[in-house]
Amino acid sequence: MEEKNNTISSKTYDLIKKDIIFGKLKPASKLKLDNLKNNYNASLSTIRETLNRLSSEGFVKAEEQRGFFVNSFTKGDLIEIANLRILLECHAIKLSIDNGDTNWEGNIVAARHKLHLLEKEMQKDYKKFKEEWKKYDLEFHLALVSNCRSSNLLDLHTILYDKYIRYQMAVKEYRGKESEEEHKKIFEAALNRNSKEASETLETHILKELEHTLKIFNN
Amino acid sequence: MEEKNNTISSKTYDLIKKDIIFGKLKPASKLKLDNLKNNYNASLSTIRETLNRLSSEGFVKAEEQRGFFVNSFTKGDLIEIANLRILLECHAIKLSIDNGDTNWEGNIVAARHKLHLLEKEMQKDYKKFKEEWKKYDLEFHLALVSNCRSSNLLDLHTILYDKYIRYQMAVKEYRGKESEEEHKKIFEAALNRNSKEASETLETHILKELEHTLKIFNN
DNA sequence: AAATGATATAATTTTGAAAATATATGATAT
DNA sequence: ATATCATATATTTTCAAAATTATATCATTT
Numbered sequence: 001m002e003e004k005n006n007t008i009s010s011k012t013y014d015l016i017k018k019d020i021i022f023g024k025l026k027p028a029s030k031l032k033l034d035n036l037k038n039n040y041n042a043s044l045s046t047i048r049e050t051l052n053r054l055s056s057e058g059f060v061k062a063e064e065q066r067g068f069f070v071n072s073f074t075k076g077d078l079i080e081i082a083n084l085r086i087l088l089e090c091h092a093i094k095l096s097i098d099n100g101d102t103n104w105e106g107n108i109v110a111a112r113h114k115l116h117l118l119e120k121e122m123q124k125d126y127k128k129f130k131e132e133w134k135k136y137d138l139e140f141h142l143a144l145v146s147n148c149r150s151s152n153l154l155d156l157h158t159i160l161y162d163k164y165i166r167y168q169m170a171v172k173e174y175r176g177k178e179s180e181e182e183h184k185k186i187f188e189a190a191l192n193r194n195s196k197e198a199s200e201t202l203e204t205h206i207l208k209e210l211e212h213t214l215k216i217f218n219n
Numbered sequence: 220m221e222e223k224n225n226t227i228s229s230k231t232y233d234l235i236k237k238d239i240i241f242g243k244l245k246p247a248s249k250l251k252l253d254n255l256k257n258n259y260n261a262s263l264s265t266i267r268e269t270l271n272r273l274s275s276e277g278f279v280k281a282e283e284q285r286g287f288f289v290n291s292f293t294k295g296d297l298i299e300i301a302n303l304r305i306l307l308e309c310h311a312i313k314l315s316i317d318n319g320d321t322n323w324e325g326n327i328v329a330a331r332h333k334l335h336l337l338e339k340e341m342q343k344d345y346k347k348f349k350e351e352w353k354k355y356d357l358e359f360h361l362a363l364v365s366n367c368r369s370s371n372l373l374d375l376h377t378i379l380y381d382k383y384i385r386y387q388m389a390v391k392e393y394r395g396k397e398s399e400e401e402h403k404k405i406f407e408a409a410l411n412r413n414s415k416e417a418s419e420t421l422e423t424h425i426l427k428e429l430e431h432t433l434k435i436f437n438n
Numbered sequence: 439a440a441a442t443g444a445t446a447t448a449a450t451t452t453t454g455a456a457a458a459t460a461t462a463t464g465a466t467a468t
Numbered sequence: 469a470t471a472t473c474a475t476a477t478a479t480t481t482t483c484a485a486a487a488t489t490a491t492a493t494c495a496t497t498t
């Protein structure tokens with residue numbers, strides 16, 4: 001009855017995507033098919049399938065007859081992505097709050113709690129918990145927008161979140177308290193069903209993260 | 220020096236995408252690999268590559284180990300897509316107008332002129348010119364947003380436009396005069412650099428098209 | 439020394455076939 | 469008749485190798 005990830009192709013897709021997001025596969029690096037084939041234990045055609053998907057989503061750049069590359073980091077791209085995330089996520093959170101119900105509220109409380117636990121860990125050891133934190137940060141943001149009643153919007157948002165977070169995962173320092181404070185404010189606005197405030201606080205949150213993340217271009 | 224469409228894979232991608240958009244490959248129909256292989260003269264792996272890309276973009280649904288299907292038509296999906304198109308395109312047109320320059324203005328005039336020619340043809344023979352009209356309608360809408368200075372936004376918008384237009388291409392009647400009048404208003408607002416009015420007129424335009432397109436569910 | 443061109447090497451693209459899985463068919467039992 | 473199971477067929481998934489194209493190497497010419 002399982003419906004996901006039974007094929008080598010989709011498992012490989014997840015692995016490569018993860019390695020791109022967390023920088024194990026570095027920005028602008030060439031993705032040589034033969035290397036990937038060996039590193040991920042899949043055949044060439046299977047690797048090509050996953051790279052085609054990743055290139056559609058914008059994690060990978062395909063140059064015909066010259067091969068595949070991890071998308072480069074550029075200041076302009078980061079700014080575009082952050083602003084697009086604001087457009088989608090702020091729109092979605094408003095719809096979501098306006099449709100909010102008991103179950104949705106429960107999910108937010110749970111997600112916020114788990115995120116908070118990871119935030120404490122992050123204070124202690126950023127590098128160690130980065131990957132797990134990312135999981136719960138996404139879960140929190142998804143819980144907030146999950147009631148927007150548009151699966152097209154949700155799918156798009158998740159891709160934009162991942163594209164944004166790839167940049168943030170490259171920053172060496174954790175933003176800490178400030179970020180946690182913002183999460184708290186968004187959380188409270190959502191529970192109060194104040195969609196305007198939630199949206200504005202979320203926008204501020206993403207813009208501050210952007211500012212922090214832009215540091216990767218200073219040196 | 221050419222940089223696009225030299226591979227069988229990308230040519231096949233264009234062909235299949237076109238056939239989905241114009242309904243030659245019908246909504247919800249099974250995309251049997253062996254059939255596609257014969258109809259598009261490409262090998263199985265190549266076909267799979269294109270289907271993986273199309274599934275990332277949401278034209279095709281991939282069910283693991285069960286195969287690929289053209290995405291179904293549903294009322295809810297159409298409404299989601301139209302609203303997402305409004306969100307992206309209205310945002311982009313405002314940015315574009317605010318950054319507008321001479322060259323951009325020239326492109327809009329040219330695109331509007333070509334679209335207008337096709338609109339006249341459409342009055343005479345809808346079925347015959349549908350495909351060509353779609354090309355110039357997209358060109359017009361793209362010209363309007365082209366100055367938004369976000370390639371991420373532009374790429375996303377084009378996908379949403381195509382996803383929307385697949386539904387519209389399934390409508391039997393041309394909307395005619397009303398639609399042409401709306402195009403004219405958007406055009407004039409853009410030339411007057413009135414981004415607020417352009418955005419509002421564009422939203423109305425898309426909502427009216429949505430209303431018209433929803434007819435495909437009445438029978 | 440720089441540029442050009444020929445050759446060799448490496449990489450991508452495409453194919454056809456093997457392996458794995460799902461679906462259809464038909465026989466048997468309730 | 470309906471359900472269950474086993475078998476056969478069809479389809480998807482995966483692979484490995486051939487064909488094509490790009491890149492690197494090296495000799496030759498200016």
